Amino acid sequence: MILRILIFYTVLNLLHSTYVVRDKNNEELFIQPLPTGHVYNHFQFTTTLDAELSDNSAFQHVRLFPKALAEIISAYKIQELHLSLSHGLWRHEKWGYPLRPAPPGAELAVWFEDGVKNVDQQWKSFRNVLAGMFCASLNFMDTKSTAIPKFSFRPYGVTSAFYDRHIVSQSKNLRYSALPRETVCTENLTPWKKLLPCGDKFGLGTLLNARKLYDSHYHSLSVDFRPICRNESCLSTSLELTFSLAVVFNIVDHGNRPDWSLRDMFSHSLRSTCPLSSSSKLIVDVSQNKTLEYFFNLSPAPSSYFTKNIGHETFKYAVYDLKNHLQNNNILNVLAKYNRKIFRKKTTSPTLVVQTYQTGYGEERGGVTTVIHNNGDKDRIIVFLQIIPWYLRVYFHTLTYRTYWDSNLLGNSSRIRPLKQVFTPGKDRSKVCSIEAVLQLPPNTITKIHFELERVLLRWTEYPPDAHHGFYINSPIITSYVNSIEYPLYLRRSSNSLSETLLKNESDFETKTLLRIYSESLLMILPTPDFSMPYNVICLACTVVAIGFGSVHNVTTRLLVMVDPDKPHTPIGHFRHTITKKFKEIKGKFLAGRTG
Numbered sequence: 110m111i112l113r114i115l116i117f118y119t120v121l122n123l124l125h126s127t128y129v130v131r132d133k134n135n136e137e138l139f140i141q142p143l144p145t146g147h148v149y150n151h152f153q154f155t156t157t158l159d160a161e162l163s164d165n166s167a168f169q170h171v172r173l174f175p176k177a178l179a180e181i182i183s184a185y186k187i188q189e190l191h192l193s194l195s196h197g198l199w200r201h202e203k204w205g206y207p208l209r210p211a212p213p214g215a216e217l218a219v220w221f222e223d224g225v226k227n228v229d230q231q232w233k234s235f236r237n238v239l240a241g242m243f244c245a246s247l248n249f250m251d252t253k254s255t256a257i258p259k260f261s262f263r264p265y266g267v268t269s270a271f272y273d274r275h276i277v278s279q280s281k282n283l284r285y286s287a288l289p290r291e292t293v294c295t296e297n298l299t300p301w302k303k304l305l306p307c308g309d310k311f312g313l314g315t316l317l318n319a320r321k322l323y324d325s326h327y328h329s330l331s332v333d334f335r336p337i338c339r340n341e342s343c344l345s346t347s348l349e350l351t352f353s354l355a356v357v358f359n360i361v362d363h364g365n366r367p368d369w370s371l372r373d374m375f376s377h378s379l380r381s382t383c384p385l386s387s388s389s390k391l392i393v394d395v396s397q398n399k400t401l402e403y404f405f406n407l408s409p410a411p412s413s414y415f416t417k418n419i420g421h422e423t424f425k426y427a428v429y430d431l432k433n434h435l436q437n438n439n440i441l442n443v444l445a446k447y448n449r450k451i452f453r454k455k456t457t458s459p460t461l462v463v464q465t466y467q468t469g470y471g472e473e474r475g476g477v478t479t480v481i482h483n484n485g486d487k488d489r490i491i492v493f494l495q496i497i498p499w500y501l502r503v504y505f506h507t508l509t510y511r512t513y514w515d516s517n518l519l520g521n522s523s524r525i526r527p528l529k530q531v532f533t534p535g536k537d538r539s540k541v542c543s544i545e546a547v548l549q550l551p552p553n554t555i556t557k558i559h560f561e562l563e564r565v566l567l568r569w570t571e572y573p574p575d576a577h578h579g580f581y582i583n584s585p586i587i588t589s590y591v592n593s594i595e596y597p598l599y600l601r602r603s604s605n606s607l608s609e610t611l612l613k614n615e616s617d618f619e620t621k622t623l624l625r626i627y628s629e630s631l632l633m634i635l636p637t638p639d640f641s642m643p644y645n646v647i648c649l650a651c652t653v654v655a656i657g658f659g660s661v662h663n664v665t666t667r668l669l670v671m672v673d674p675d676k677p678h679t680p681i682g683h684f685r686h687t688i689t690k691k692f693k694e695i696k697g698k699f700l701a702g703r704t705g
Contacts, residue, residue: 132158132173133387134306136313137607141394141598142405142445143204144456146361147326148369151208152313152354153607154305159347162188162222162336167348173385174350175304177242182334185235188220188282189264190334194245196293197327197357198629202462208598208607209353211329212584212627215245215291220264221282232284244296250286253499256543258285259531261494261588263623266335267346287496289581289630293328295319301330305352305383312383313391313431316375317354327357368405370444378442382431390608391429391443398425405447409434415612419593426611460485460595463587465628472564472636476507479558479585479628480518483550485595490528490549492588493558497542498580499535500565500635507561508532508544512554525549525556537565566636576640582631590621 139151158174160167168179182190193211217236221228232255240247259280298319302309309317322328333351360369372378382389393411398404411427412434418424434441462482469475477497483489497503513522527546535542550556573580598611 134173135388136386138391146367148358154352156350173306186222186225188222191218193331194293195329202458203456213630214289216287218285255286260492287583306385307383311381325356326359330354378440389431393427396424405445408444463628476561481556486552493546494586495544496583502563504561512556564635576637579632579634584627587626591624
């Protein structure tokens with residue numbers, strides 16, 4: 110018996126020694142105080158699996174990669190996936206650019222593998238499965254709200270030779286849709302947290318307090334899947350799955366001092382790290398401490414500081430190695446103490462700023478205007494994408510692109526011609542309308558894109574609940590390439606790790622990186638019938654019938670006769686009258702016998 114046990118453990122040790130860990134996980138938190146007094150928190154949980162996407166057995170033996178998500182990625186032949194669920198609007202003109210941009214509501218962009226024959230059928234099945242996994246209304250992303258952009262979206266990860274040779278196929282296998290009215294709540298956060306390696310039991314996941322997250326100015330959770338290069342030669346690839354959550358707290362509203370801490374923002378401190386994570390770091394942006402008139406002190410002291418030079422700009426980050434700080438059951442509560450009670454600081458707008466608003470009046474016709482500010486000193490090429498629902502008929506002849514040199518959009522202006530333009534007209538109840546244009550913006554100018562539209566009268570069965578609230582229109586999307594100075598928080602295409610992005614000096618700060626900006630979602634009022642009118646008519650008609658017909662029916666169908674008030678008229682009355690009569694007879698006989 111002892112010999113068998115020794116043989117068993119010997120074989121087990123041999124298997125363990127030959128086993129190669131194919132997947133690893135990193136958890137990171139980036140905190141950036143914003144110029145307006147808000148505090149930006151970006152959680153990121155990155156899992157990397159050393160496997161080829163073309164390998165059918167890649168997801169059969171996983172350790173940290175969520176099995177539920179791995180099965181649907183493999184079953185539906187997903188090349189790349191980007192999902193976001195957001196509430197609120199990111200203020201680019203005041204806060205700069207986020208690490209992971211996302212529009213209000215729900216957004217889903219999927220690239221399918223080049224071997225998929227029926228992409229539309231795969232898209233339909235995949236979005237339904239994903240809707241059930243994250244408890245979201247992704248099943249409403251049907252053909253009436255799905256677009257196929259030509260220029261705005263390109264795969265973030267490594268693509269196959271088929272994609273590289275056939276640029277058009279990148280959009281052929283792409284499906285994009287957004288639901289700006291989607292409401293994000295704890296029903297979406299709970300399944301999202303369950304996919305993390307340690308969930309919300311250990312590590313940075315313990316800070317994800319739903320009560321605090323949804324009491325914020327802006328919050329967004331996302332899931333990104335893509336293949337990346339395993340090394341610099343890129344002879345083999347790995348599969349990267351990133352769960353990120355962004356939240357912006359308005360600290361100034363809770364007091365005069367803009368002080369913040371982990372306990373104030375998330376209700377409790379950090380007590381542990383995820384034992385399944387290879388690294389666990391907390392990074393605080395302390396770049397604004399370079400001015401003496403306004404600064405803050407961190408306590409406890411960070412593990413190290415990292416200074417990053419990009420051109421003439423200097424960025425400084427405080428790094429907390431949580432694996433070391435939380436040893437021996439320690440508790441970490443990062444506290445930022447400011448030297449001033451009142452927060453006042455001028456904000457500078459970034460290079461590109463986008464605003465959208467609607468024009469016109471009434472419920473029959475209207476227009477949409479998008480204003481793009483190019484604050485740089487060089488010409489800039491951008492891609493503009495606007496997706497319009499089918500119930501808003503766009504007049505293509507009214508589409509204009511005009512550049513102004515005056516900030517008030519008055520005076521000197523010129524009409525510009527797009528370098529490329531794709532207009533896909535909508536079709537009633539079957540396809541959306543999309544406008545996609547490649548524009549070259551002059552330096553220090555404002556470009557206005559405007560078009561007119563007609564609002565369609567829908568069938569009464571097509572109106573959603575609370576139709577008088579209005580209909581949401583997707584956010585316009587601006588895509589451009591910027592350098593590291595203009596977009597210092599960009600994520601590398603080779604890795605989504607915050608440490609590799611922020612804690613690494615740039616050899617060439619002119620390296621272009623992709624920037625995507627989402628503008629506001631518009632709320633439009635369509636011609637809506639008075640749905641309360643049938644209810645009022647029914648109530649009025651029933652009241653009139655009850656009063657008029659009821660009285661006439663009583664007079665014409667009932668016989669009016671004289672009734673003796675002393676006689677009973679009901680069965681109970683007859684029974685009571687009989688009992689009383691018998692009782693009186695018995696009483697009379699009893700009294701007569703006594704007197705006799």
